[in-house]
Amino acid sequence: MIHWHQPCSEVLDYSRPPFARWFVGGETNLCYNALDRHIAARGDQKALVWISTEVGESRTFTYKQLLAEVNRAAAMLQSLGVKKGERVILYLPMIPEACFAILACARLGAVHSVVFGGFAAASLAARIDDAKPALMITADGGSRMGKTVLYKSLVDEALKLARHPPQKLLIFKRGLDYAMPVVQGRDVDWKALQKDFANAELACAWLESNEPSYILYTSGTTGQPKGVQRDVGGYAVALAASMKNIFCGEAGETMFTTSDIGWVVGHSYIIYAPLIAGMTTIMYEGVPIRPDAGIWWKIVQDHQVDVMFSAPTAIRVLKKQDPAYLKKYDVSSLKHLFLAGEPLDEPTHVWITESLGRPVIDHYWQTETGWPLLSAQPGVEKTRLKMGSPSF
DSSP states (O other), X not given: OOOOSBOOSEEEEEEETTEEEEEETOEEOHHHHHTGGGHHHHTTSEEEEEEETTXXXXXXXXXXXXXHHHHHHHHHHHHTTOOTTOEEEEEOOSSHHHHHHHHHHHHHTOEEEEOOTTOOHHHXXXXXXXXXXXXXXXESEEEETTEEEEHHHHHHHHHHHOSSOOSOEEEEOOSSOTTOOOOTTTEEEHHHHHGGGTTOOOOOOOEXXXXXXXXXXXXXXXXXXXXXXXXXXXXXXHHHHHHHHTSOOOTTOEEEEOSOTXXXXXXXXXXXXXXXXXXXXXXXXSOTTXXXXXXXXXXXXXXXXXXXXXOHHHHHHHHTSOTHHHHTSOOTXXXXXXXXXXXXXXXXXXXXXHHHTSOEEEOBOOTTTSSOSBOOOTTTOOOOOOTTSSOO
C-alpha cells in the first residue's frame, strides 16, 4: 500500500501518551507515494482533471505530466530558498498549480500550510505569524459565482499586518487582476520563473515517519486558530487504508471530492489519497448550482466517477433544486457517495439515497484526525446503513 525507503524499527511508540509515534525509524515521502511509484504501471493514466465552471476551462494531467509539473514547481521553490522542514504558506484558489505546489513541498520535505481563500487579511496574517514561512504562494485572483475575488491585494494587506512576513511571494497570474501591484524584490512571477526549470528533476527527500508533512489551521471560530501538524508515515498509511477499506477506490478508477484544498478533506481526498491509490482525482473550481444544479452529476457522467465525496450542506442545496437535473445524467458509474463535514439529517439522507439509487455513507471526522474516525467500511464488511447517522 505504501513504499518505504527505509522500513520502520517500531510500529508504535506510545511511551508519552497521548502522543503516539507511528512507524518509528521508517522513511518515506508522500509525493513519491502519490506519483513516482506509479509511473511504470500507469504513467499515461489521467492523474488530475481540473474543471472550472468559474472561468470555463479544464485541464488534464497524466501521472507523467503531473510528476513533471511537480518537479518543476519543486525546483522553483528550491531556487527561492525553501529547504526541508521550512514552512510554505499557500493562499490559492482551486487551480492545478495549487496541487503542484502542495506536492512540490512534500517532495522537498518542506511543510505546506494551505489557508482557505475565503479568509480575510487579519486571519491570514495570524497564520503567517504562527507558521513563520520561508515562502508564500498566491494567485492574482480567484472566482466565486462568476465574480472575481482578488487574492493578491488581500495578501499584500496581510503581509503588512504580519510580524513575520516571508521575504518572497510567488504569484500565479490568471489574468483576473490586470491592475495587480507588484512589490519589487519580493514578488516573483510563477510563469516567468518556471521557464528556468522546464526539465527539472529533483529526488525526493526521504523523511522519518514522524517528521511533519503539513500544518492546517482550524477555523478559529471559538478562539485563536490552532495549527494541526500532520506526520508523514502514519498519514500515508491511514489514507491508503481508508481508500481500500472505506472508500473502496481502486487504481485506475476516478474520485470526485467536491471540497476545497483549504480544508482537510481537500488535503486528504483531493490531493493525497486518490493519487496514493493510483486513481484519477477531479479538482473542481465552482459551486454545485452553476451553470445549473446538474453540473456535479454531469461531471460524474462525463468522467465515469466511481467514488464521490461531498458535504451534507451541498446536498441540502441541491435538494431545493429541480429534481430533473439529477435525473438528466447517467450516474451508474458511482459505487457510492460519501458525506461528511456537518450533521446529515435523515430526510436529506433518504432523499439523496433514493434519488441516486446508490449507497450514501455518512461518516465523521475532523481536521485534527486527517481521515475518517466513524464510518461504515464497505471494503471490509457490507453493513446496513442507518439514515441520518455516521454509523450502521
